[in-house]
Amino acid sequence: MRVSQLLGERYKERAFEIESQNLMTRGGYIKQVGNGIYSLFMPAKRIARKIENIIREEMDAIGGQEVLFPVVMPASLWQKSGRFESVGSELLRFKDRSGADMVLGMTHEEAAVHLASNVAGTYQKYPFMIYQIQTKFRDEPRARGGLIRVREFTMKDAYSFHTSKEDLERYYELCFHAYERIFARCGIPEVIAVKSDSGMMGGKVSHEFMLLADIGEDTLALCPHCGYRANMEAADCIVDELDDEPEAPLTLVETFEHKTIEEVCRFLKAPAEKSCKAVVYQRNADDSYVVVFIRGDIEVNETKLRNYLKSEIHPAIELESHELCAGNIGPVGLAKSVTAVFDRSLLSRKNLVCGANREGYHYSGMNLLRDVGKVETVDVGKAMEGGICPDCKKHGITIKNGVEVGNIFQLGTRYTEAMEMQYDAADGSRQYPIMGCYGIGVGRLMASVCEAKHDDYGPIWPMSIAPWQVHICALRVDDPRVKEEAERLYLELTSAGVETIIDDRAVSAGFMFSDADLLGVPLRVIISPKTLARNAYELASRDKSIKRDIAPDTAVGELKALIESMITR
Secondary structure, three states: OEHHHOOOOOOOOOOOOOHHHHHHHHOOOEEEEEOOEEEEOHHHHHHHHHHHHHHHHHHHHOOEEEOOOOOEEEHHHHHHHOHHHHOOOOOEEEEOOOOOEEEEOOOOHHHHHHHHOOOOOEHHHOOEEEEEEEEEEOOOOOOEOOOOEOOEEEEEEEEEEEOOHHHHHHHHHHHHHHHHHHHHHOOOOOOEEEEOOOHHHOOOEEEEEEEEOOOOOEEEEEOOOOOOEEEOOOOOOOOOOOOOOOOOOOEEEEOOOOOOHHHHHHHHOOOHHHEEEEEEEEEOOOOOEEEEEEEOOOOEOHHHHHHHHOOOEEEOOOOOOOOOOOOOOOOOOOOOOOEEEEEHHHHHOOOEEEEEEEOOEEEEEEOHHHHOOOOOEEOOEOOOOOOEOOOOOOEOOEEEEEEEEEEEEEEEOHHHHHOOOOEEOOOOOEEOOEEEEEEEEHHHHHHHHHHHOEEOOEEOOOOOOOOOOEEEEEOOOOOHHHHHHHHHHHHHHHHOOOOEEEEOOOOOHHHHHHHHHHHOOOEEEEEOHHHHHOOOEEEEEOOOOOEEEEOHHHHHHHHHHHHHHHOOO
């Protein structure tokens, strides 16, 4: 490829705060079409194709069969699984010209079951895995960060089918390690796997693969002692054990206009961890009230709460019309018409401050078991910095941000049962196949590599996914010898199968090098009157680890050997 013919402009001015979006926009990789919708220029398309090929190789290596599902599906498939009604506005629904309900695919569990139904009717066909690399659309409400969070995206999604939970677990482990190889080959071996919440996908076991980054929207709980890792949505919240102070009596205290937990604790000179706060929600289905009682220094994890209630919820909008005393809600004497959820953190403290369900009053000395009774306690709290690790039981949980670059789920029989897919088992009975699901976003992975591998001047693409392997910079292309040598090397490298781009423009060295930095090609060969005067080309790597002369006669061989050594396999 010649830079003089390459479509897309590169420029110096900073475009966005998120570095990958900034560099990929300035470098002529992407162009926004609409909110969360992008076109890819040639450099980005070449990177995406290489990522896709790495994914294909690793999926094929564990027995995957590549297929292709439709982008548009009849709503009947999703109605059968129950997700047509349960998934929110992220799923784009529309009618075709005949008035039939249709959906634009955001994931393809239903299509995978439909494809496998009736063609995998006997246990002898199992196990198997099918996968695709396909365009999807999710009407994401918070598109941001260029390709980090988009509405239209290319994704590899795979679906495995098994006759036993043990076989699913075996294959899940295979796919787990295949993902580790994919991320290492793409240049970010530092990606970590964390336990996650399955969300709308279903299933009880799931992991997300995370690249730790300040710009990440996912919050992770990590233990430096034993390696425990979990997404905040799934991380256990464990607080100090029971304290040993003597029990105080439940005492009604006038707190006047003080209502928030901060105001009340300050007024009563009590630390937040010695209080019980009430957080009020309503179920989406019927607007019925749910009050969560939790220790005052802990935030409610709404994902855990939804999973416990098996219901979508939203923060309460209006309390005045109900039997709840806003700002003074407590567990003692709570109205029977509301659902009370008690977080297990309340069991670890005695003598708590809480609302008295009476305007202007709170209680001190509250003890949950004594004053409310034996109630079910559940974990609906967010893990805390410095909290107790659920595995090794040591203090020191750290909270970090991460970008999700892949996920895997053990789905079980949720979809096969809903869609009535069965097979003939070895004992002659009819059984539902057990499923696993495995996804990687191609564009997000590309942007994540850029986020992890860049300097102030541009991306530093790993050799395995770089848009080109060698970038020839012909300085003073008006010099006949420079032009001749640059063209000769370009043709020889291209003939030898080396992916090469040549900057053949009559521009200044600074302008040329600035563009080269934004293109991020791993190896750069500079040919100029100065280098030719010493009968050499100058070789430099984009990461600045290499800078030396190479002889023109041996340049092709040296570059090929260097490229081979820089590819992670």
